Amino acid sequence: MGLLEVAAQVVGGVLVLFAVALAVVVGPARMRTASDAVRSNLRAVASAVGVLAVVLAANGVVRDLGVEVSWLIGVNITGYIHAIEGEFVAVLQSFATPALTAYFGFVYVFGYVFLLTFPLAAYLLHDDPRPLYELLVAYIVNYGVGLVCYVAFIAYGPRNFMPELVESLLYTTWPEAQLLTTEVNRNTNVFPSLHTSLSVTVALLAHRFRHVYPRWYPISVALAASISVSTMYLGIHWATDVVAGLAVAGLSVSVARRAGTGSAPVMSQCPKTQPVGRRWVDGLRRWWRDD
Template sequence: MQKDLNLRRKGTEPNNKLHFISNFLPYAFAAILVFGLMLLQLDIEHLLKLNPTLNYASFMVMIEGGAVTHLQAFASPLLTYISAFVYLIGFTGLLIGTFLIFAYKKDEKSLQEFSIAFTLIYLIAYPFYILFPVDVTSKTLPNMAPLLYTLDPSIVHFVRICDPTLDNCFPSLHAALSLMAMLLIISRAENIGYKAVAVAITIAIQFTILYLGIHWITDMIGGIMLAVTSYYIATRYRENILGWSERINCKDEQEIRKNEKESKGRISQ
């Protein structure tokens, strides 16, 4: 009997490992891809020999003028600190929290949808950042204060990891990624508390990206459109996108069941 149990373990362990790897490859791929693109942005711009002075902020002024400056009429030190916390910590917490909730629930389908939507958002936005750079509002509008960037030098250093020249405005990743996470939480999570927190943080993020002197209203609208599009693609076409992974998993499960039946047959004999 012990020999049969050992055979069963040997037969299933490699398949379990393959099952685990195939399930988590999309998350690893998304993280590596996004991190690599962030680090290589300036190198890619130099490789393409783009004009370093190229900027389309003037088009934003033509579209919406200085409408965003009205949000700073309510500016105060307390509101600025709260907004900075939401922009830096709340945004990060929402994305990580969404992943952890689905991981804790062992909801592989939602994790895959999150990974696909996350990757799509960055891949679609990235060409805009390279080919159509738009300066932040506080760098363009004379009446817009750079509230976030004057709080602490370390904040500017952190932001420049994702936005080396402070011109990755359109579309807004904060608007897109937060809304995408919120949509997944609302549609996939069962806990009402999770949904309420996700909605509150997402709404707060939309306000802070404008108030802190970073994004244009057009950026936010573009981010919202990008979030809805990526969410739809991820939830509607997940099986098509990850078809190869699903086929591997199905094959693994069939082999595991086959090994289990063979082991039971040996034990009964």
């Protein structure tokens, strides 16, 4: 089986998840009446889409050439990470079962792609462009931080650093997955875990905008938690990488929230939503009148 066949499997599985989630989370009624929202949202977030495209292109270049640059200017922190947490990942793998491995392998590949792409489509269908805009900005920050860290730090995952203790469970159960993962990452780029940071970013924004799609919030939290654990269970990331990923997610959402509040294109498409400062002034005025 080649790369195209593996990619087709992933796309097919994600499309099935999309179909179910659109029906359960978004609902047929919104999908039937969302054409106007799609057009206005695309206009409102066009600048963010452009920046994200540039950042993703830069990540592609770094993935191909950055390893050599990293060895010239970066710091190898693998030993420090191992000194901090020891054999935690090996202990976690001691609880491995075929069922758990199948589940975590599924969420690491299929669940991750679904979690990152579905909210883009769901928020695009909503009347308010702010959730989509903040999600795009948060993705930009995630990939931007990842780009810098992957050049500044050299870090091998536990499966590479101590293969006698940690097994590559994803590749032993689904060897073809390596054809896909090697296209999007290198074995020295594990700090921080972008699987964790991006997944948790989606969950945090699902909580922030839970009034938009209430059913999406628990689904995203469950998937984000599972994906974060899967990165360690499968021997790909250290716990330290996951903790760093959580920090990147918090930073990304904070930056996105500020950007969403102050963005003129988004605010012009969302006249009912006021900047934070204006809401405080109006609230004080109402309090003064009611007193």
